[in-house]
Amino acid sequence: MTDMSELVLFKNRRPDKAATFEEYRQSGGYEALTAVVGKLSPKDVQQQVLDAGLKGRGGAGFPAGRKWAGVPETGHFPRYILPNTDEMEPGTFKDRILVNADPHLVLEGIILTAYAVSAEKGIFFIRPSYEHDAELIEQELEVARQANFLGKNILGSTFSFDLVVHRSGGRYICGEASAQINAIQGRRPNPRKGGPHMAEQGLWKKPTIVNNVETLACVPGIIRHGAAWFKGLSATPTGAGTKLYCVSGMVQRPDCYELPIGTRLSEIIDGSAGGLSPGSTFKACLPGGASTSFMPKQFIDVEMDFDPLKKIGHRLGTGAIMVFDQNTCLVAATINLIEYFARESCGWCTPCREGLPFILELLRAIECGEGKEEYIPLLRRMAGHMNHAYCAFAPGAVQPVYGLLNYFEEEIREHISQKKCPFGVVPQGSCQTVWANRGNGLYPGAANTKDKFASCPI
Amino acid sequence: MLPHEIRQKLTLEIAACEHAREKAIDVMYILQRHYGYLSDEAVHEAAGLLSMTPLELEELATFYDFIYREPVGEYVIHVCDGVVCWMHHEQAVFEYLCRKLGVGLGETTADGLFTLLPTACIGDCHQAPSMLINGKFYGLLTPEKIDVILEQLVCESCNPVLTR
Ligand SMILES: Cc1cc2nc3c(=O)[nH]c(=O)nc-3n(C[C@H](O)[C@H](O)[C@H](O)COP(=O)(O)O)c2cc1C
Ligand code: SF4
Ligand code: FES
Numbered sequence: 001m002t003d004m005s006e007l008v009l010f011k012n013r014r015p016d017k018a019a020t021f022e023e024y025r026q027s028g029g030y031e032a033l034t035a036v037v038g039k040l041s042p043k044d045v046q047q048q049v050l051d052a053g054l055k056g057r058g059g060a061g062f063p064a065g066r067k068w069a070g071v072p073e074t075g076h077f078p079r080y081i082l083p084n085t086d087e088m089e090p091g092t093f094k095d096r097i098l099v100n101a102d103p104h105l106v107l108e109g110i111i112l113t114a115y116a117v118s119a120e121k122g123i124f125f126i127r128p129s130y131e132h133d134a135e136l137i138e139q140e141l142e143v144a145r146q147a148n149f150l151g152k153n154i155l156g157s158t159f160s161f162d163l164v165v166h167r168s169g170g171r172y173i174c175g176e177a178s179a180q181i182n183a184i185q186g187r188r189p190n191p192r193k194g195g196p197h198m199a200e201q202g203l204w205k206k207p208t209i210v211n212n213v214e215t216l217a218c219v220p221g222i223i224r225h226g227a228a229w230f231k232g233l234s235a236t237p238t239g240a241g242t243k244l245y246c247v248s249g250m251v252q253r254p255d256c257y258e259l260p261i262g263t264r265l266s267e268i269i270d271g272s273a274g275g276l277s278p279g280s281t282f283k284a285c286l287p288g289g290a291s292t293s294f295m296p297k298q299f300i301d302v303e304m305d306f307d308p309l310k311k312i313g314h315r316l317g318t319g320a321i322m323v324f325d326q327n328t329c330l331v332a333a334t335i336n337l338i339e340y341f342a343r344e345s346c347g348w349c350t351p352c353r354e355g356l357p358f359i360l361e362l363l364r365a366i367e368c369g370e371g372k373e374e375y376i377p378l379l380r381r382m383a384g385h386m387n388h389a390y391c392a393f394a395p396g397a398v399q400p401v402y403g404l405l406n407y408f409e410e411e412i413r414e415h416i417s418q419k420k421c422p423f424g425v426v427p428q429g430s431c432q433t434v435w436a437n438r439g440n441g442l443y444p445g446a447a448n449t450k451d452k453f454a455s456c457p458i
Numbered sequence: 459m460l461p462h463e464i465r466q467k468l469t470l471e472i473a474a475c476e477h478a479r480e481k482a483i484d485v486m487y488i489l490q491r492h493y494g495y496l497s498d499e500a501v502h503e504a505a506g507l508l509s510m511t512p513l514e515l516e517e518l519a520t521f522y523d524f525i526y527r528e529p530v531g532e533y534v535i536h537v538c539d540g541v542v543c544w545m546h547h548e549q550a551v552f553e554y555l556c557r558k559l560g561v562g563l564g565e566t567t568a569d570g571l572f573t574l575l576p577t578a579c580i581g582d583c584h585q586a587p588s589m590l591i592n593g594k595f596y597g598l599l600t601p602e603k604i605d606v607i608l609e610q611l612v613c614e615s616c617n618p619v620l621t622r
Contacts, residue, residue, distance in 0.1 A: 090540040090579035128524040129536075129580045131593045169483045169522025172578060186479025186508070188517045204477065248542045248583035255584050290541060290579075322542055322583070336544045340578060346521075 006233060008221050008242050009214065010258040013101035018136055021143045024104035030149055032223035033108055036115060038157035045116040049219060051227035053240035058084055058175075058212030059289070059317050060392075061306040064113075064219075070199030071117045071207045079119040079207040082184070083110050083216055085126045085133065086168060086175030089289035090340060091320035094244035095213050097256045099133045102217075103140040107163070109216035111149060112223060114161040117209055122163035125180055128170040138165050172344040176391055177210035179346065190348040191391035214244055236262030239305040247273040249323035250280040262305035269300075269323060280325035284407070288317020290337050291396030294330060294403030315399070329423035330411055334404050335363045341397035349390035355382055356397060363401075366412060369419035376412060380405055460503050464492060468507055478508050482518055486525050495526040523577065531566040531573040533611055536590040540579030546586040551599055552576070558608070571612065 012019035012027055024030070036045060050065025071079060083106070087095040099106055110122055126134045141163055144150040152160045166184055173179045174189050181203050183189035202208025218241050222230045231240045243261040245268050248254040252274030259268065265287065269275065276282055284294040287304065292315045295302070302308055309316050324333060342356040359382050362375050383401045386394040404412065414422045468485055472478050485507055489500040496504075496519055505515040519525045526534075535555065539548050552563065555574055559567050566573040582588040585597025596607055 087581055088578060091542055091583050092579075093581040093583055096581045127581075129577075129590055129593070166480075167483060167487065169486070169518065170524040171522055183483075184480060185477065186482035186510070186518065188521055246583065248586065249545055254586075286541075320583075322545075324545065328545060333541060333544070336539070336541045340540065344578060 005258075005260050006242070007258050008233065009098060009105065009217050009244060010101060012105070013097070018100050018140075019102045019104065021104055021140065021147070024102060024108075028224065029104055029220070030108055030147075032220040033111055033115075033149060034155060036112060036223060037155045037159055042116050042118055045112060045223065048227055049116065049222055052218075052222045052230040053227070054215065054218050054222065054230065055240070055306055056212055057214035057218075057243070057318070059089065059291070061316060064211060064215055067199060067211070068113070068117050068209060070197055071209065072200055076200070076207050077118075078121055079117055080203045080209070081110065081114050081117065081119045081122045082177075082180060082203070082208060082210045083122060083124045083163075084175060084177070084180065084210055084212050085124065085130060086172075086180065087130070088127060088172040088175055088344075089291065089318050089320065090337070091248055091286060091289050091322040092246055092318040093248075094246050094256050094318070094320070096130055096133060098214060098217060098244060099130075100136065103136055104144065105220060106213050106217050107137075107140060107144055107150070109213075109219040110163060111144075111154070111161060112219045113209065113211065113216055115159055117207070118159075119207075119209065120161050122161065123184055123203070124163055124165045125168060125174070125184065126165060127168050127174070131167075134165050134167055141165075171346070173346045173391075173393060176393065178391075180210060181208065188346075190346050191393070193390060233260055234262050234305070235260035235264075236303050236305050236308065238262075238307050239303075243304070243319050245272075245304065246318070246320040247323070248320070249285070250277045250325040250328075251275065251323050252277055262303040262308065264301050265295075265304055265321070266300045268304060268321060273323075276323070276325060280327070282323065283326050283328060284324050284330060284403070286320075286322045286324075286400065286403075288315055289320045290340065291315075291399050292317040292403075293399040294324075294407060296407045327423065329367070329421055330404055330408050331363060331367050331415055332421065332423070334400050335360065335367060337400045338363060338397065341393070345393065345397075349394075351385050351389040352394035352397070355385050355389075355394065358382055359398065359401060366415045367421055369415065369421070371412070371416040373413075373416060375416075376405065376409065460489070460492065464488065465503075465507070472507060479510065482508055482510070482515065483522070483525075486515075486519060490526060495529045501527075529566065529570075531571050533571060533591050534573045534575060536575050536577035536580065538578070538580045538582070538586070538588050538590075539576045540583065540586075542579070542583040543587040548587045551587050551589065551604070554601055554604060558604070572608075 012023055046065055046068050054064045055061040085095050124137055151162055168174050174183045176191050178192040179189040198208050200207055233241050239262040241261050242258050244256055244258055246256045257272040282297055284296050286292050287295050306316050338360045342360050345352045347353045362379055365371050383398040386398045472481050475481055485504045486496055489504050490496045493500050501515055502512050505512040519527055537551055559572050561567055561574055580590055582595050582597050587599045588597040
């Protein structure tokens with residue numbers, strides 16, 4: 001069933017190449033823009049997106065139409081739009097695939113959004129690992145300009161809008177909307193808080209809309225086919241549209257799949273992704289990137305949409321599903337995640353800067369067999385302190401810790417009572433054996449480094 | 459000293475911007491490419507071009523992953539240590555590369571060709587374990603594959619991309 005659902009965002013996805021401008025045109029591309037510019041008012045466009053129930057795909061699920069409506073109707077120009085392709089949430093690679101599959105779909109979405117909020121400049125924020133995307137977008141921007149879909153007086157109207165690529169220096173926090181504004185302004189990208197909402201005073205104190213590129217890519221379809229069509233794409237009555245689900249980890253076919261939003265987790269894993277890898281059984285997954293909680297088997301049939309996940313105390317996040325199998329030590333997995341967050345913390349506020357390393361220390365002690373019973377409530381208390389942090393980074397960072405505590409407390413206890421990691425021996429036949437005892441054919445001049453690195457704790 | 463052509467090109471680009479600081483990262487990348495890393499001299503030159511103080515620029519340079527304040531090799535190998543690659547034994551990739559290149563993490567080979575660095579999830583999780591070399595993706599890594607990749611790089615003439 002899942003294989004037959006309608007592709008909207010990945011309609012033009014090919015294995016090795018991006019859809020060209022012509023290919024995008026042939027699939028109905030830029031029809032929405034032509035139907036809108038000079039014919040519909042910006043308010044009409046906003047209303048259609050609001051009616052369609054499009055929720056932000058960057059992690060928080062904020063309704064796009066409502067965000068745009070926050071831009072004051074009069075005054076305050078220029079206005080900016082920031083298509084967010086920072087995508088540094090571990091497990092997430094949908095934006096990279098989307099931009100590479102159909103760059104003009106993303107561009108048309110951006111231009112329509114600019115029209116809806118009367119923005120005249122867009123700054124396409126791209127992380128350094130995605131340099132290929134940055135070059136592709138720059139090249140296709142020129143094609144769109146030639147066709148007068150971008151630049152001065154688009155399609156002969158009074159609407160002018162242009163887009164430039166901003167290359168990031170690379171840090172997770174730059175994906176956070178207010179930090180991104182600082183980054184573009186050439187300031188240290190700490191998040192901002194307080195003051196007027198960004199839709200009123202954002203980049204250079206002007207109205208600014210930050211949207212994820214997947215959110216933006218949904219807009220042309222909504223304009224062409226209408227709000228009811230978009231709602232009808234969903235697998236649940238409350239949802240709207242399709243969703244790009246990244247599936248990775250211990251599955252047969254890890255990839256990014258476009259499916260009706262609200263498709264059941266079990267269908268995504270067993271259907272699209274071909275089930276668990278040989279020899280693996282499902283233990284847990286992170287449903288929406290590293291800033292979401294582990295979900296054990298009992299939730300395997302949950303509908304992967306904002307509301308159903310919220311109802312069971314979880315979050316859709318970016319929809320990046322990472323599957324862990326029975327051989328994975330989840331204490332060790334959480335250590336990996338908290339190491340990442342502790343390293344990526346921008347360091348601005350104390351709970352996050354000091355709290356995450358402390359949580360990491362507790363987890364490491366547990367993993368090494370030096371944990372104590374009282375560390376369990378202590379972990380929970382420390383995670384709670386993250387609610388006092390300055391931005392959403394720290395509360396997100398401890399979601400896997402909550403998952404570990406809520407569903408795998410027994411596993412933590414085993415570490416404590418056995419005074420060691422119960423997964424100490426890596427099962428034969430895993431990829432570890434592929435790597436064992438290699439290291440011949442040294443690079444010329446390689447020194448003897450056997451003391452320089454420690455080995456994997458599990 | 460920055461060659462005249464680069465200086466002039468950057469001066470024009472910065473002047474064309476509404477706010478000079480917008481260009482800070484681009485300027486750092488270009489100087490880094492010229493010098494091989496963002497040297498102290500480069501920090502001062504970049505700051506001058508951008509009408510920022512060296513301290514303001516340093517605040518940025520030390521924040522970002524892909525700005526190198528210390529010399530790096532011609533090829534920078536960024537091995538992903540994200541959780542999906544971890545599941546696929548990224549640690550073994552590091553160990554293999556360390557052993558093969560004879561360096562520890564963060565170090566450069568004696569001939570100045572390779573620098574080995576860990577990095578956050580690079581968005582290639584469906585091909586874990588994965589790494590970037592001068593911005594190019596290499597996934598589904600095995601020891602054999604790494605051998606072939608490195609051999610090719612040693613043979614090829616160096617063609618660094620912007621982000622190195
Ligand atoms: C620490 C942190 C990192 C974030 N990283 C990203 C990112 O890489 N890409 C993204 O689109 N949104 C990211 N966000 C969410 C943005 O702040 C913002 O909500 C989003 O870009 C808005 O787009 P949307 O409404 O279309 O989802 C991040 C948020 C936080 C707190
Ligand atoms: S929560 Fe972390 S990332 Fe956010 S402002 Fe505080 S230190 Fe920075
Ligand atoms: S975790 Fe390694 S590429 Fe995402």
